[in-house]
Amino acid sequence: MTAAARPRLFARLWADYLHRWRWRMALAFVFLLIDGSTLAALSWMLEPLFDRVFVAGDADAIWWVGGAIFGLFALRAVTAVVSKTLLTAISLRSAAQMQVDLLRRLLVLDMRFYHDNPPGALIERVQGDTLAVQGVWQVMVMGIGRDTIALVALFAVAVAIDPVWTAAALLGAPLLIMPTVAVQRYVRRKTAVVREQSGERATRLDEVFHGIATVKLNRMEAWQAARFGAIVEGLVKGQVRMAFGQSFIPGLIDLVTGLGFFLVLLLAGEQIISGQRSLGEFMSFFTAMSLAFQPLRRLGALAGTWQVAAASLERIYAFLDLRPAVVAPARPAALPSGTEVRFADVRLSYGAAEVLRGVSFTAEAGRRTAIVGPSGAGKSTLFHLVTRLVDPTSGTVTLGGVPVAALDPEALRGQVAVVSQDAWLFDETLRDNLLMGRTDVSDAALRAALEAANAAEFVDRLPQGLETRAGPRGSALSGGQRQRIAIARAVLRDAPVLLLDEATSALDAASERLVSEALARLSAGRTTLVIAHRLSTVQDADHIVVLDQGRVVDEGRHDALLARGGLYAALCRGQFAEPRG
Numbered sequence: 001m002t003a004a005a006r007p008r009l010f011a012r013l014w015a016d017y018l019h020r021w022r023w024r025m026a027l028a029f030v031f032l033l034i035d036g037s038t039l040a041a042l043s044w045m046l047e048p049l050f051d052r053v054f055v056a057g058d059a060d061a062i063w064w065v066g067g068a069i070f071g072l073f074a075l076r077a078v079t080a081v082v083s084k085t086l087l088t089a090i091s092l093r094s095a096a097q098m099q100v101d102l103l104r105r106l107l108v109l110d111m112r113f114y115h116d117n118p119p120g121a122l123i124e125r126v127q128g129d130t131l132a133v134q135g136v137w138q139v140m141v142m143g144i145g146r147d148t149i150a151l152v153a154l155f156a157v158a159v160a161i162d163p164v165w166t167a168a169a170l171l172g173a174p175l176l177i178m179p180t181v182a183v184q185r186y187v188r189r190k191t192a193v194v195r196e197q198s199g200e201r202a203t204r205l206d207e208v209f210h211g212i213a214t215v216k217l218n219r220m221e222a223w224q225a226a227r228f229g230a231i232v233e234g235l236v237k238g239q240v241r242m243a244f245g246q247s248f249i250p251g252l253i254d255l256v257t258g259l260g261f262f263l264v265l266l267l268a269g270e271q272i273i274s275g276q277r278s279l280g281e282f283m284s285f286f287t288a289m290s291l292a293f294q295p296l297r298r299l300g301a302l303a304g305t306w307q308v309a310a311a312s313l314e315r316i317y318a319f320l321d322l323r324p325a326v327v328a329p330a331r332p333a334a335l336p337s338g339t340e341v342r343f344a345d346v347r348l349s350y351g352a353a354e355v356l357r358g359v360s361f362t363a364e365a366g367r368r369t370a371i372v373g374p375s376g377a378g379k380s381t382l383f384h385l386v387t388r389l390v391d392p393t394s395g396t397v398t399l400g401g402v403p404v405a406a407l408d409p410e411a412l413r414g415q416v417a418v419v420s421q422d423a424w425l426f427d428e429t430l431r432d433n434l435l436m437g438r439t440d441v442s443d444a445a446l447r448a449a450l451e452a453a454n455a456a457e458f459v460d461r462l463p464q465g466l467e468t469r470a471g472p473r474g475s476a477l478s479g480g481q482r483q484r485i486a487i488a489r490a491v492l493r494d495a496p497v498l499l500l501d502e503a504t505s506a507l508d509a510a511s512e513r514l515v516s517e518a519l520a521r522l523s524a525g526r527t528t529l530v531i532a533h534r535l536s537t538v539q540d541a542d543h544i545v546v547l548d549q550g551r552v553v554d555e556g557r558h559d560a561l562l563a564r565g566g567l568y569a570a571l572c573r574g575q576f577a578e579p580r581g
Contacts, residue, residue, distance in 0.1 A: 009317070012313075012317065013133070013313060016101075017094040017097060017098055024089075024090055025087075027086060028082070028090075028141070028145075029083075031079040031083040032141070032142060033146070034079045035080055035150075036146040036148070036149030036151075037150070037153050038073075038075055038076040038079075039150045039153065039292075039295075040150065040153030040154045040156065040157045040288065040291075041072050042072050042287070042291070043154060043157050043284055043291055044157050044288075045065060045072070046284045046287050047161075047280040047284035048061060048065050049283075050279050050283050050284075051278050052065070053065060083142075083146070091134050094134075095131065095134035098130045098133065098316065099127070099130050102126045102319060102320065103126060105319060105320050105322060106122060106126070106319065109324050110324060110325045110389060110391070111384055111389045111390045112325065112350060112390055113322070113325075118207075119203070120199060120203025120205060120207070121199035121200070121202065121203050124198045124201075124203075125315060125316070125319060128195065128202070128312075129312040129313075129316050130316065132308060132311075132312040133309050133312050133313055133316065136305055136306065136309030139302065140302060143298055143302045146295075147299050148295075148299065150291070150292070151296060154288045154289070154291055154292040155288075157284065157285075158288045158289055158292075161281050161284060161285045162281070162285060164267065165264045165267060165285055168260060168263040168264050169257075169261065169263065171259070171260060171263060179248070179252055183245050184306075187307040187308065188307040190238055190242040190245060191242055191310075191311035191312070192311045192314075192315075193238050194235065194239055195312060195315055197231065197235040197238055200231050200235075201232060201235055204224075204227065204228050204231055205228070242308070253296055257289075264285075264289070268285070325390075326389070326390065326409055327409075328408040328410075329405070329406055329407075329408070332406065332408040332411065333402050333403075333406040335400075335402075335407065335412075336399055336400025336402045338365055338399075338400030339365045339366070339399065339415070339497050339527040340364055340365040340400055340527065341362070341363040341386060341397070341399055341497065341527060342397070342398045342401075343359050343360055343361055343382070343385075343395070343396075344395055345360050345395040345396075346358070346360070346392045346394070346395035346396070347359075347392060347394045347395050348378075348392045348393050349393050355381050355550055356382075356385075356392070356550045357549070357550040358395070358551065359382070359547070360395075360552060361545045361555055363543070364527070364542070364543065365400075366526065367527065367528070367543065368523060368530060368542050368543075369527075369528065369530070369545065370530045370531075370532060370538035370541035370543070371529060371530065371532075372531075372532060372533075372546055372547070372568065372571065373546055373547035373553075373567070373571075374548060374571075375533075377547040377548050377549060378547055378550045379501075379531045380531060382547075383418065383529070383531070385397050385404075386497070386529070387418070388404050388405070388407075388409045388412055388413070391405060399497070414493075415495050415496055415497055416495050416497045416499060417489075417490035417493040417494075417499070418490070418500075418501065419483070419486050419487055419490050419500050419519070419522075420500075420501040420502065421502035423482040423483045423486035424474070425471075425473065425474030425486070427470060427473075428470065429467050429469055429470070430467070430470060433474075434449065434450075434485065434488055436489065441492060446466070446492070449492045452488070452518060452522065453487035453488035453518045453522075454484055454487075454514040454517060454518045455485055455487070455488050455518075470482075470485075480514060480515060483515045484515060487515065487518045487522060495526075496526055497526065497529075498523055498526045498527070498529070499528075499529050500519060500530045500532075501531045502531055516537070535568075535575055538558075539558045540558075541558070542557075544556060546561065546566070546567050546568045553567055554567060554568055
């Protein structure tokens with residue numbers, strides 16, 4: 001990012017997240033001003049403390065000097081607490097809103113985006129980058145408010161005592177300009193690398209924990225730990241380099257400050273010895289410059305801090321500025337009365353990989369159409385197109401004669417129920433997993449859906465019934481139980497189009513029977529598209545479409561396909577000892 005673009009980045013942060021808190025920020029700023037000015041007042045009070053109390057021996061001055069110093073410390077304590085509390089609350093709320101906005105943006109992006117961005121990297125973007133930004137503006141406000149005012153006030157005290165001493169103390173300040181510019185660029189580069197490595201770390205953890213059974217069964221524990229260790233080691237190296245860059249300017253300020261103090265001591269020592277200046281004046285000046293040391297270091301560190309936040313802000317706004325490829329048309333068409341699903345010369349590519357290559361077929365309304373073919377043929381992608389999780393590169397998908405691209409995506413998805421091989425359940429109660437946010441479902445309808453899905457019996461046996469938590473990804477239930485909950489969810493949707501994606505492929509015989517019975521009841525009277533590897537489950541389909549390498553290579557009923565002896569017959573021979581007619 002160019003230097004000219006950085007103010008625009010902060011301007012966006014202000015307009016989008018901080019402007020709404022401007023009055024609270026103004027109040028906090030006032031307290032920061034008071035907080036910063038107390039340092040100058042403390043340093044100023046050292047002159048009467050030394051000259052009138054310690055040197056002149058004025059006992060009466062002890063009370064008002066000591067009382068003034070105590071009052072300044074008390075005022076500083078109050079202002080620090082109030083400003084810190086206000087700024088922390090605003091910081092947390094603005095970061096939380098940024099996380100919500102990021103998730104809202106990510107939720108409307110199509111499947112192409114998720115094809116290119118692993119979950120761990122997205123989690124890091126929502127959590128890690130927003131947390132990196134969370135505290136930076138607070139530090140900036142405190143720097144601009146408390147530290148700048150403190151610095152100006154303390155320098156004013158120093159100049160009032162002796163401008164020549166002050167000029168000597170600041171003689172090395174110009175030496176900071178060029179290193180500061182170079183360090184800013186260095187920190188920005190290293191921060192961008194660290195944020196990417198943090199995304200890799202989150203992705204690796206996500207894959208390891210979700211694939212823990214595979215890791216154990218393949219004795220990959222040591223290999224995965226070593227791989228994760230290499231990622232973490234790279235991350236640590238990047239963070240150390242970033243910390244070096246952030247600490248370099250404060251360290252350089254230390255050197256310049258030390259040089260300034262040495263020059264002041266050379267000038268002031270002779271003047272105090274000769275009686276031209278008092279000890280109280282020197283102590284007041286020395287204290288003012290000493291107290292200016294910490295604000296100066298913090299302000300010097302702001303450059304690195306801002307670079308860290310700017311790198312994360314760039315990544316955050318890169319996502320917030322994404323526009324969904326699948327959007328509702330300006331004037332959506334009315335939902336069709338028919339439920340026929342038609343693919344007409346549909347092509348789809350993910351980058352350079354062409355997934356579908358001119359697919360054309362029709363799933364007739366109220367009938368059961370099976371889609372079969374080897375793995376990687378593009379079968380599941382068809383379902384993504386029907387529900388507009390992704391739009392085709394070319395060609396048309398229609399529902400009831402209306403292109404799905406002409407329909408509002410939410411309205412379209414309300415016409416479709418999906419039961420997939422991975423019956424995804426959230427780590428919430430079974431009731432929540434069934435209702436999916438709906439509030440218009442009665443207990444009677446819920447019970448009827450469970451019975452239709454052959455799920456009522458096992459739910460009744462659970463100690464907490466529908467209030468039982470499903471566990472992460474439904475891990476508290478068996479595969480068959482998860483499938484039946486998913487079917488009950490589809491029953492509640494009562495959608496006219498049903499998509500079944502390998503819904504019984506991973507079940508044992510008993511579970512498959514229960515699930516198959518439930519699916520048969522659910523499919524009755526609906527336009528049903530079924531994806532299946534186990535061809536025994538689709539032999540009775542009204543129509544079978546054979547897909548291979550993104551193309552329709554055959555279609556028809558089971559007997560006709562067997563008679564033609566093509567890919568379907570070969571698939572049958574691979575699964576059955578003798579193809580059944």
